[in-house]
Amino acid sequence: MAKRAGKSRQKRTYQGSILNELPPPAVAAVIEKYRGDAEAVIPALAEIQQAEGHLEKKSVAHAAHAMHVHFAQVYGTATFYTMLHTDPATENIIRVCDGPACWLRRAGEAMTALKTVLGAGWTVERSSCLGLCDHAPAALVNDHRQITLDPADPKAAVKTSPTHPHTYTHPRPNETRVLLANTDKINPRNIETALAHGAYQGLTAALERSPQAVVAEVTASNLRGRGGAGFPTGMKWKFVAEAADETRYIVCNADESEPLVFKDRVLMDSNPHLLLEGMAIAGYAIGAREGYIYIRGEYAAQADVLELAIRQAMERGKLGDNIAGSEFSFHIHVHRGAGAYICGEETALLESLEGRRGEPRMRPPYPTVSGFRGKPTVVNNVETFANVPAILRHGAQWYNELSPGDGRAGTKLYTLLGHVNHPGLFEAPFGLTLRQIIDDFGDGMKAGSTFNMALTGGAAGTIVNRDFLDVPIDYASARAHGISLGAGAFLIADESVSPVDLLGELLHFFESESCGKCTPCRIGTRRTRQLLDGMRAGNFGAADADTLAQMADTLKYASFCGLGQSVAIPMQSALANFPQAFRK
Amino acid sequence: MVKITIDNQQIEARAGQSLLDAALEHGIDIPHLCHHKDLIPSGSCRMCVVEIDGMPNPVHSCGTTVQDGMVVHTKTDHVENLRRHVMDLFISDHPLDCVVCDKNGSCDLQKYAYQYNISESSFPVELSRAKYIDDNPFYVRDYQYCIMCGKCVRVCDEVVGAGAIHFSERGFETVISTAFDVPLAESSCVFCGNCVQICPTNALQPVSRLGKGRDFEFEHKKTICGYCGVGCTVEFATKGDKIIYAHGAQNDPTTVNGEFLCVKGRFGWDFVDKPGRLTEPLMRKDLAYELGITAEPWQLPAESVLEKETDPNWFVPVSWDTAIDVTATKLAEVIQKYGGDAVHGQTSARCTNEENYLFQKFMRAGVGTNNVDHCARL
Ligand SMILES: Cc1cc2nc3c(=O)[nH]c(=O)nc-3n(C[C@H](O)[C@H](O)[C@H](O)COP(=O)(O)O)c2cc1C
Ligand code: SF4
Ligand code: SF4
Ligand code: SF4
Ligand code: SF4
Ligand code: FES
Numbered sequence: 014m015a016k017r018a019g020k021s022r023q024k025r026t027y028q029g030s031i032l033n034e035l036p037p038p039a040v041a042a043v044i045e046k047y048r049g050d051a052e053a054v055i056p057a058l059a060e061i062q063q064a065e066g067h068l069e070k071k072s073v074a075h076a077a078h079a080m081h082v083h084f085a086q087v088y089g090t091a092t093f094y095t096m097l098h099t100d101p102a103t104e105n106i107i108r109v110c111d112g113p114a115c116w117l118r119r120a121g122e123a124m125t126a127l128k129t130v131l132g133a134g135w136t137v138e139r140s141s142c143l144g145l146c147d148h149a150p151a152a153l154v155n156d157h158r159q160i161t162l163d164p165a166d167p168k169a170a171v172k173t174s175p176t177h178p179h180t181y182t183h184p185r186p187n188e189t190r191v192l193l194a195n196t197d198k199i200n201p202r203n204i205e206t207a208l209a210h211g212a213y214q215g216l217t218a219a220l221e222r223s224p225q226a227v228v229a230e231v232t233a234s235n236l237r238g239r240g241g242a243g244f245p246t247g248m249k250w251k252f253v254a255e256a257a258d259e260t261r262y263i264v265c266n267a268d269e270s271e272p273l274v275f276k277d278r279v280l281m282d283s284n285p286h287l288l289l290e291g292m293a294i295a296g297y298a299i300g301a302r303e304g305y306i307y308i309r310g311e312y313a314a315q316a317d318v319l320e321l322a323i324r325q326a327m328e329r330g331k332l333g334d335n336i337a338g339s340e341f342s343f344h345i346h347v348h349r350g351a352g353a354y355i356c357g358e359e360t361a362l363l364e365s366l367e368g369r370r371g372e373p374r375m376r377p378p379y380p381t382v383s384g385f386r387g388k389p390t391v392v393n394n395v396e397t398f399a400n401v402p403a404i405l406r407h408g409a410q411w412y413n414e415l416s417p418g419d420g421r422a423g424t425k426l427y428t429l430l431g432h433v434n435h436p437g438l439f440e441a442p443f444g445l446t447l448r449q450i451i452d453d454f455g456d457g458m459k460a461g462s463t464f465n466m467a468l469t470g471g472a473a474g475t476i477v478n479r480d481f482l483d484v485p486i487d488y489a490s491a492r493a494h495g496i497s498l499g500a501g502a503f504l505i506a507d508e509s510v511s512p513v514d515l516l517g518e519l520l521h522f523f524e525s526e527s528c529g530k531c532t533p534c535r536i537g538t539r540r541t542r543q544l545l546d547g548m549r550a551g552n553f554g555a556a557d558a559d560t561l562a563q564m565a566d567t568l569k570y571a572s573f574c575g576l577g578q579s580v581a582i583p584m585q586s587a588l589a590n591f592p593q594a595f596r597k
Numbered sequence: 598m599v600k601i602t603i604d605n606q607q608i609e610a611r612a613g614q615s616l617l618d619a620a621l622e623h624g625i626d627i628p629h630l631c632h633h634k635d636l637i638p639s640g641s642c643r644m645c646v647v648e649i650d651g652m653p654n655p656v657h658s659c660g661t662t663v664q665d666g667m668v669v670h671t672k673t674d675h676v677e678n679l680r681r682h683v684m685d686l687f688i689s690d691h692p693l694d695c696v697v698c699d700k701n702g703s704c705d706l707q708k709y710a711y712q713y714n715i716s717e718s719s720f721p722v723e724l725s726r727a728k729y730i731d732d733n734p735f736y737v738r739d740y741q742y743c744i745m746c747g748k749c750v751r752v753c754d755e756v757v758g759a760g761a762i763h764f765s766e767r768g769f770e771t772v773i774s775t776a777f778d779v780p781l782a783e784s785s786c787v788f789c790g791n792c793v794q795i796c797p798t799n800a801l802q803p804v805s806r807l808g809k810g811r812d813f814e815f816e817h818k819k820t821i822c823g824y825c826g827v828g829c830t831v832e833f834a835t836k837g838d839k840i841i842y843a844h845g846a847q848n849d850p851t852t853v854n855g856e857f858l859c860v861k862g863r864f865g866w867d868f869v870d871k872p873g874r875l876t877e878p879l880m881r882k883d884l885a886y887e888l889g890i891t892a893e894p895w896q897l898p899a900e901s902v903l904e905k906e907t908d909p910n911w912f913v914p915v916s917w918d919t920a921i922d923v924t925a926t927k928l929a930e931v932i933q934k935y936g937g938d939a940v941h942g943q944t945s946a947r948c949t950n951e952e953n954y955l956f957q958k959f960m961r962a963g964v965g966t967n968n969v970d971h972c973a974r975l
Pocket of ligand 6: 632640644
């Protein structure tokens with residue numbers, strides 16, 4: 014066409030192979046370590062980045078070549094994850110959280126301040142929720158130190174803030190502790206302290222029974238997945254245990270990137286052996302010999318805790334070959350992500366675990382049929398696995414009795430944030446109401462605050478008003494009453510937070526974390542965020558609320574995966590519960 | 598065979614087939630932008646959503662396997678509305694300058710914009726990428742038109758095996774690129790151009806067609822590629838007596854190559870109207886003089902012919918009859934004098950299998966030698 018035919022076409026000379034340029038020795042060593050291992054693309058890239066500060070073209074080319082993966086695919090993988098970068102970096106990098114809890118605590122202002130006070134040698138970047146909501150405004154320094162920023166003096170905080178996040182070793186009034194029992198006495202870095210308080214006794218109990226009996230016990234316990242969807246765990250295990258293929262895997266979803274959710278972090282930080290034991294029991298039950306923990310890259314500190322715990326458990330014969338003298342062998346590997354919420358979606362997680370971009374897979378086949386390496390795979394959340402040892406020790410009936418009521422069993426970790434007196438994490442049965450959560454566990458609304466709105470479940474949860482204060486919340490309440498439990502997160506807000514602002518922040522998150530594969534989510538989350546930005550600036554179009562409703566419908570019914578689909582949940586509930594806020 | 602009902606029409610699908618493929622094979626047109634029958638479905642465009650009785654939510658037909666007794670509705674208000682809205686989103690990230698676009702008339706995006714009556718987006722238009730790359734002699738990449746269907750990535754990976762391009766970045770910023778955006782010639786691209794052919798929009802276009810017209814201005818003529826014995830069907834788009842571009846013939850079950858081509862068939866046709874092209878038999882002038890075909894005496898230059906470029910002035914045109922007669926006579930003389938093994942026969946990869954077979958038969962049975970070979974061994 015005219016416009017382009019006019020461009021002058023020039024002859025080009027083509028350069029020789031990039032492989033002729035050799036990477037520095039430290040990088041070459043990383044490449045050697047992973048030679049031939051296509052699954053190791055992400056750890057290999059992370060280590061190369063550590064060795065030379067960023068991902069240099071020639072290094073990535075050599076790595077791709079050595080791992081037998083197309084160069085373009087490795088590059089595509091590198092650019093997918095926020096913690097990997099191909100541009101030269103400064104010596105230090107600080108990622109400031111812009112998740113909803115940190116937004117309420119003005120992390121944005123702290124970030125702006127940091128940009129001017131830190132100066133050369135520092136890169137200041139935004140990050141989606143870091144899972145440090147109880148440290149808001151939070152930041153991650155050099156990918157390892159999890160800190161709280163002081164908006165008054167952000168520079169000082171970067172230097173001096175304590176580096177290890179809260180572990181909630183002491184219960185607040187009204188808690189029922191099963192998962193967090195004894196965490197005041199357990200040193201996560203010393204397996205002896207865990208063994209002294211019952212660690213691996215559930216595994217011993219499991220090994221005394223047949224695998225089928227273990228699956229039956231977990232089924233009878235009515236344990237449901239704690240990742241958010243509440244799928245019956247026993248049923249999932251049964252599918253895999255009965256699969257024709259005898260190579261099977263256990264995968265633990267420790268990606269925990271849902272804004273407002275940080276329960277898995279606390280579990281891993283306070284008692285890592287509970288997770289390892291739960292995975293081993295699951296491995297025994299379904300006939301797997303290997304388990305993988307996919308942990309988000311921002312939880313480097315927690316990954317270190319897990320790796321140490323695995324080493325200690327292997328030394329004590331609790332993991333590894335022939336556990337406790339039995340025929341059963343089970344090995345656990347820790348795989349660090351590199352910054353992508355979508356990798357919490359189980360099929361995207363598997364893609365990432367296999368070394369690719371975290372784009373969700375077509376389902377069916379489900380992971381229980383074709384999961385990791387195409388083999389039948391159980392994917393469960395950290396908290397789900399952590400429930401299993403107690404079920405084996407105390408039995409399904411005891412477990413059911415922890416939470417009276419239909420379809421409820423066991424306890425749940427709740428994360429409570431916003432305008433309450435005592436935010437943070439607690440453990441309690443299912444079926445709490447918002448009023449109980451605020452008054453019995455959060456010590457009431459802050460002085461001068463009255464309840465106006467809550468976001469329940471997580472970012473992909475429901476936005477509810479006062480009418481919902483007395484609805485008991487469990488996995489069934491989303492469908493039955495329009496208030497979701499999700500991953501157990503509750504953001505409580507008074508009148509100072511407008512539903513439009515909150516929804517705008519959520520859309521900003523979803524837009525940043527959309528994998529970009531499908532149209533409704535790739536373009537739709539951005540258009541929705543832009544529309545809400547306009548509303549936040551006071552520009553309300555007559556048709557805007559209808560456009561939001563239409564967009565929610567498209568996201569819900571036309572998106573490829575749960576990420577895009579679930580964006581509709583906060584949108585539709587906000588529109589339904591705060592209709593006047595979206596029309597001016 | 599699996600019996601299913603689509604929009605009240607009973608059809609028989611092959612077991613394991615996707616619902617979309619089954620529908621398309623039976624002439625039921627479910628909108629789709631990211632699907633191609635030869636590629637692994639990706640389910641990314643979301644245009645192919647349909648409703649199936651007994652399923653609570655719409656599903657993508659490209660990623661749904663047919664099941665006996667399935668009752669499918671492809672045109673309910675809900676799915677039509679979803680498609681319209683998805684198109685609205687596409688168009689909010691697209692220049693939509695169809696009037697000056699080479700793809701006008703053969704563009705899938707335009708087809709659906711027409712079908713859903715979308716002349717402009719209901720959102721402010723904002724382009725996610727404006728990457729125009731003109732880095733090789735064969736095709737240009739103008740990613741502002743790209744709709745992220747991923748067909749180029751999949752064909753390059755699954756069919757060609759080159760893996761030259763991939764998705765990079767993520768979310769709204771996702772874009773197709775080579776590693777580190779290196780020029781294609783530095784990538785593993787083999788310039789087969791199958792990505793160009795499969796691209797539903799103007800994002801990938803052969804250089805040879807830029808500004809030369811829209812497909813409805815061209816004639817499309819099928820022929821067999823002359824480059825090798827595989828015999829791929831090539832379809833040339835022509836205007837007047839000029840070739841504009843070549844691609845594989847689509848939806849033609851008689852082709853041996855499906856619809857894909859290699860670099861030679863797709864881009865190597867510019868010789869057809871070059872003046873140096875051989876169009877009739879030529880005889881070297883010294884022989885022609887010896888045979889009385891020309892009156893001018895002539896002598897081969899002293900240097901070896903292998904070192905000197907052949908000059909058209911060394912030859913005179915002759916008829917096919919003469920050329921064949923002289924060749925046969927000379928060949929017979931050599932064989933009679935020195936035996937069949939004095940002759941070596943060499944054929945070309947550009948001949949068909951049948952021609953190559955005939956030629957070795959001729960050498961072995963006719964000339965009486967096993968000295969026969971083929972250039973593809975090089
Ligand atoms: C966008 C998205 C993000 C998710 N993130 C997580 C996560 O961080 N952790 C998690 O356990 N499950 C997450 N899930 C749910 C998983 O896909 C999966 O259902 C879960 O890991 C299964 O384990 P469970 O049955 O023990 O809950 C996510 C799902 C979606 C759609
Ligand atoms: S809904 Fe689509 S774009 Fe969004 S994360 Fe899932 S697959 Fe990716
Ligand atoms: S690519 Fe298609 S829709 Fe886009 S401008 Fe060209 S013809 Fe129109
Ligand atoms: S021309 Fe062929 S090899 Fe090159 S990118 Fe396209 S499909 Fe891949
Ligand atoms: S360049 Fe063409 S084929 Fe490739 S993703 Fe974009 S629109 Fe699809
Ligand atoms: S054709 Fe099915 S999603 Fe694109």
